[in-house]
Every structure is written in structure tokens, then in C-alpha cells.
Amino acid sequence: MITVLSGGTGTPKLLQGIKEIVDTKDLSIIVNTVENNYFSGVYISADVDTVLYTMADMINEEFWYGVRNDTFITHERLAELSCPELLRIGDIDRATKIQKTLLMQNHSLAESVDIQANHMGIDSKIIPMSNEQSDIKIITDIGELEFHDFLIKHQCEPEVKDVVFSNVSPAPGVIDTIKNSDAVIIGPSNPITSILPIISLEGVKDALKDTYVVAVSPIIGNDSVSGPASKFMNALGIEVSSVGVAKLYEEFLDVMVIDEKDENLKDALGEIINKVIITNTIMNSSDVKIDLAKKILDGIV
Ligand code: GDP
Numbered sequence: 001m002i003t004v005l006s007g008g009t010g011t012p013k014l015l016q017g018i019k020e021i022v023d024t025k026d027l028s029i030i031v032n033t034v035e036n037n038y039f040s041g042v043y044i045s046a047d048v049d050t051v052l053y054t055m056a057d058m059i060n061e062e063f064w065y066g067v068r069n070d071t072f073i074t075h076e077r078l079a080e081l082s083c084p085e086l087l088r089i090g091d092i093d094r095a096t097k098i099q100k101t102l103l104m105q106n107h108s109l110a111e112s113v114d115i116q117a118n119h120m121g122i123d124s125k126i127i128p129m130s131n132e133q134s135d136i137k138i139i140t141d142i143g144e145l146e147f148h149d150f151l152i153k154h155q156c157e158p159e160v161k162d163v164v165f166s167n168v169s170p171a172p173g174v175i176d177t178i179k180n181s182d183a184v185i186i187g188p189s190n191p192i193t194s195i196l197p198i199i200s201l202e203g204v205k206d207a208l209k210d211t212y213v214v215a216v217s218p219i220i221g222n223d224s225v226s227g228p229a230s231k232f233m234n235a236l237g238i239e240v241s242s243v244g245v246a247k248l249y250e251e252f253l254d255v256m257v258i259d260e261k262d263e264n265l266k267d268a269l270g271e272i273i274n275k276v277i278i279t280n281t282i283m284n285s286s287d288v289k290i291d292l293a294k295k296i297l298d299g300i301v
Contacts, residue, residue: 002301003028003181007194008047009064009226010218010283011187012054017289018185019055019124022301027124028177029055032189033109034134034165034197035147040078040085042097043104047194048113048128049096056120066093086152110171127177129198132168136193139164139235147193156228160235163192170201178207183300186253188218188225188281191245192232199249208252214296215249216257216281217242225282241265246272257281257296 002022004015006029018027029051036045046065053059053067060066070090078085089097096116103112108131117126138150140158150156178184189195199205222240224230230240238244242258242265249256253273258265259281269276277296283289 001026001028001177001181002297003030003177003184005030005184005186005189005195005198006047006051007032007187007189008050009189010216011189011194012050012059012064013283013289014185014187014216014292015051015054016286017283017291017293018297020286020290021293021297024055024122024124028127028181029124030127030129030174030177030198032194032197033128033130033168034136034193036109036128036133037146037148039087039148040089041101042089042094043101044087044089044097045100045109045113045128048109048126049093049100051126052096052113052116052120052122055117055122055124055126058120060090066090067096086148108171110173125173125177127173128171129174129201130168131171134166134168134197136163136165136197138162138232151228156231160228160231162235163232165193165197165200167200167202170203174201175203175207178204178211181211183212183214183297184208185296186213186215186249188216190218190224190227190229190232191238191248192229192236196248199252205252211252212254212300213249213252214255214257214277215245215253216292216296217245217259217262219245220259220261220281243268243272255296257292 031051032047058067060068070092100112109128136147138145139162142158233240242262246256255275256273257277
């Protein structure tokens, strides 16, 4: 079995490659939930929904959020009613979110996601990292901001001084899934707000230490491919490079995959981990995604 730790953008791109070369029944995806909250009256679990849509071949690949070719009738009508939404939620996507909100009246988040995955014909196991509500704050030069306010309202512009999130318990199955895996792939998602929340769950680091772990860097050169990862790493005093990412995962990491533009980091990385794979990691075509997945899983599947 292969397990992938995922956030919302980089890792779903990689999942598109992985699902072409592994039996999807043997794939588990543990997904960040730290930014989950209620918006517009529905529960929003953005990274989980992105993974659901990716595995169901419905994802909007322009934003890595929401459903391809969705309409925005409700979103636009709400704005006309002087009720503008912070998040731009499509109509089909909203149905998923309403379904999840209704399911959660009688089920945990993990059970609800399981039911939704079944409805979408997904045979991989998608596990939200926790059933508990967490709290994440971005501490900036203009004060303490909610994650989505920082991301959307403020367009990631304020200077970031710190990122803090609450501790939650892992969802049932998270630890056993990692322990029973032939390999765990840490996808190229935001190391601070997507991966750190997962690896900070009680028992996860110990489970990873006993498992073969491959990480793909979301940083090329001294910047993230997209999103605010570099700002967050900087704020936490972590070097913004693939070396900084490797140091963050050092205690359980076996292999680091970096972009060919970072070949010069090979020696520095060699001092931290056993093996470095250097390849094209810019996943702008299905060929690159499949090729990257093959290189990661070479000798494993
Ligand atoms: P976000 O920072 O809130 O958008 O968090 P996500 O967990 O969604 O992850 C986004 C991360 O994916 C960013 O740090 C990007 O650098 C990374 N990413 C996006 N596309 C690619 C890609 O094609 N290749 C690599 N290596 N990283 C990518």
C-alpha cells in the first residue's frame, strides 16, 4: 500500500500521476484539515475536497479548487443580495459541501468523506487528518489573521511573523495506515500549513520513522512554485529551499525529490538524507506527473 500526505495544490497534481501507475485500491491519502471551517453556512474542507475532485477526475485545474466547468449562480445571487462570499464557491462544489455538512450531523468528518468518496466512485482511501476542529492563525504586521482572510482578503500580502495552529488528534486509521504502508510520499504541498499539521499529529512522526518516506520539494531555488509557502517558512526561521524542507522532515525522511534546477543542492542534501532524486518537478503536463510518480515509486510498485 502507498500512502500520500496531501495539501491542496502540488500534491493533487502528483496524485494525478500516481493514480496512473498504482492500483488506486492500494492508495491512501491523508489530507490536511487545519484550515477547515464554516463559510456561507456550509462546512468547508478545501484540501479534502480538492483531493476528492482530483481522484474523481472533476478537479478545476486552473485553481486546484472546486469543480471543472462549474457555474456560480448561487455565489452571484448571494452577492446581489448583499451577502458576498469570501470564498468563490461553485454550484456543484456547493452541493458537495452541503452534502458534507448534512452528513456531519450524524457522522464524523472522516466517515462523511468516506461516504462522499463512495458516491464519487473513488476506490482509494481518503482520510482527513483529524475529525477535530483546529484553529490556525497567521500572525502578521497588521495583526492576527484567519487563514482564509490572509489568503484571499489580503492576497498573502502582509508580512508574516508567525504561523500558529492548535493540536488535534489524528483521525482513526491515520497511524495504522502509515505503519502498514510500503512507502509514504509527502507531496509538494505547503510544508508549514499543509504538511506540518499532519506530521505534528500525535504518533505520526514515530510511525513515519518506521516507514520508507519520500518527499517531493514544493520549493525550487528560493521560492515556492505557487502560494505563500516561502513566506511561512521564512517567518518560522526555516531556510527557503529544498534543504530547508529536508531539514523539516529530517528525522523520518529517506529520500528527497528536488527539481533539476536545484542540482547544486545535491551535496548539502546528501548530508541530511540517504538519497536525492533530481528530476523535472514542474508538473505542467500529465507526462511530467506520470514520470515523476514513476521515479518516486521505482522499485516499490
Ligand atoms: P498553499 O501554499 O496554501 O497553496 O498550499 P498547498 O498545500 O496547496 O500547496 C501548494 C504548494 O504546492 C506550494 O508550496 C507550491 O510550491 C507547490 N506546488 C504547486 N505546483 C507544483 C509543481 O508543479 N511542482 C512542485 N514541485 N511544487 C508545486
